[in-house]
Amino acid sequence: MLELLFSALITIVPDYLYRRYKQGKRWGHEITLFNVWYELRWGLxxxxxxxxxLITVIFYFHPSTxxxxxxxRTVTILSDRAGRVAEVYVTNNETVAAGQAIFRLDTTRQExxxxxxxxxxxxIDAALGVITTDIASAQAQVVAAEADFLQxxxxLERRQSLAERNDATVSEQELLRLQTAVSRADGQRTAAIAVLDGMKLRQATLLPAQQETARAALREAEAEIAKSTVFAEVDGTVTQFLLKPGDIVNPILRPAGILVPEVTGQGRFVAAFGQISASVVKPGMLVEITCPAKPLTIIPMVVDEVQGAIAAGQFRPGDVLVDQQDRARPGTMTAFLAPIFPEHLEQIPPGSSCVGVAYTSRAKQIEAGEITGFSAFVARIVDGMGIANAIVLRAQAILLPVKALVFT
Incomplete structure (x- = not known):
């Protein structure tokens, strides 16, 4: 409307004045509703x-959103494993500090x-004590077996020496019996030594390994018990938390609630501009916003960062070949806004939805001599056209309460 009124003042009005005072045509006589198009065709x-x-220039160089x-940011309250709730330490909408316990799962099986x-x-500790006695017994058996072998x-050697002197008292059958006795004693000695070595190996290797395995199992069980208690990672407020003892919690299918951090994300707004504004919206650009949560207030912001990618173009491999025409939504360009005066955001809760206008300003380039001559003159005019959007934004700030409270 403002652009139309301004355009009419410098086109239709001069055309009418020329027809009226130069050509002598009068409204209602030569100029009527039936021939107004023909008479004022140049002005219209x-x-x-x-x-x-004007509308194109204003909305291009001073985009609105x-x-x-x-x-x-929100933090999902999850446990590391599924289980049944044993104790709940906080209530819904309660403020918690980092490290504070929220709830605990049942640990009967882990305990x-x-x-x-x-x-x-x-x-195993008892077995290590007993194995020492067993080793002593095995050593005694080895000593006895060696004594039997030597005997x-x-x-055998004494009987063989007698046989070599042709002593008739030593028979061949007795020599065979003595050789068998030596072999049996040697086998018993070898078996006793093997038993002793096995016990020593069990004392030095097997039992310590079993002990470490049991200790690892104990640490694993204690870790599971420790993980059964869910703690708050940051300071914040617990919301959508209706957990009761006996409820089942699953980290995939059923989270316990949501933790809203106190500081994370506050003081920074996210604005979505059309893709046509990608070449205009730059860091450092002035933006004004107004929010229903704080009516009748214009909040000055500055573009802190511009996201380098448009979300609508993201691609994730799958089992279906992507057809580009299926992407119906063109997507918007995301800009992050920071307040010039942080105290203006005190009464605006996180998640508030607002409207805003960005203003192009090339005053620094003109002062630095980067834009000169006629280009500088046109740049100043284009920058000044932002007043139209500024007026519209203030009109929206006035009408927002009326629209929200009356016309909805």
Whole structure:
């Protein structure tokens, strides 16, 4: 409307004045509703062209958006494993500090596993004490077996020496019996040594390994018990938290609630501009917004960062060949806004939806001599056209309460 009124003042009005005072035509006589197009055709045509041009220039260099929101981060309250809730330490909408316990899962099975591991450790410790006595007994058996072997060997050697002197008292059958006795004693000695080595190996390797395995099982069970208690990672407020003892919690299918951090994301707004504004919206650009949460207030912001990618173009490999025409929504360009005066955001809760206008300003380039001559003159005019959007934004700030409270 403002652009149309301005265009009419410099096109239709001069055309009418020329017809009225230069050609002597009067409204209601020569100029009527039936021939107004013919009489004022030049002014009407110029007004339409100029109005469209002004609207295009203003909305291109001073883009507006109805998608400005105070984005904030939320933390899902999840447990590391599925289980039944044993205790709940907080209530819904309660403020918690980092490290504060929120709820605990039932740990009966984990505590039983930990107790089993402790008993296994005690059993192995006892076995380590008993194995020392067994080793001493095995060493005694080795000594006895070696004595028997030496005795059998001496008997055999003595009988063989008598046989070599042709002593008739030594028969061949007795020599065979003594050789068998030596072999049996040697086997018993070897078996006793093997038993002793096995016990020493069990004392030095097997039992310590079993002990470490039991300790690892105990640490695993204790870790599971420790993970059964869910703690708050950051300071914030617990919301949508209706957990009760006996409920089942699953980290995939059923989270416990949401934790809204106190600081994360506050003070920074996210604005979505049309793709046609990608070459205009730059960091450092001035933006004004107004929010229903704080009516009748214009909040000055500045573009802090512009996202380098448009979300509508993202691609994720799957089992279906993507057809580009299926992407119906063109997507918007995302800009992050920071407040010039942070105190203006005190009464605006995170998640508020706002409207805003960005203003192009090339004053620094003109002062630095980067834009000169006629280009500088046109740049100043284009920058000044932002007043039209500024007026519209203030009108929206006035009408927002009326629209929200009356016309909805």
């Amino acid at each position: 045509t110029a007004c339409a062209i100029l109005a469209v041009t 109805r998608n400005v929101s105070a984005a904030f 039983a596993a930990a107790e089993t591991a402790r008993r296994r450790i005690d059993e 059998a060997t001496d008997d």
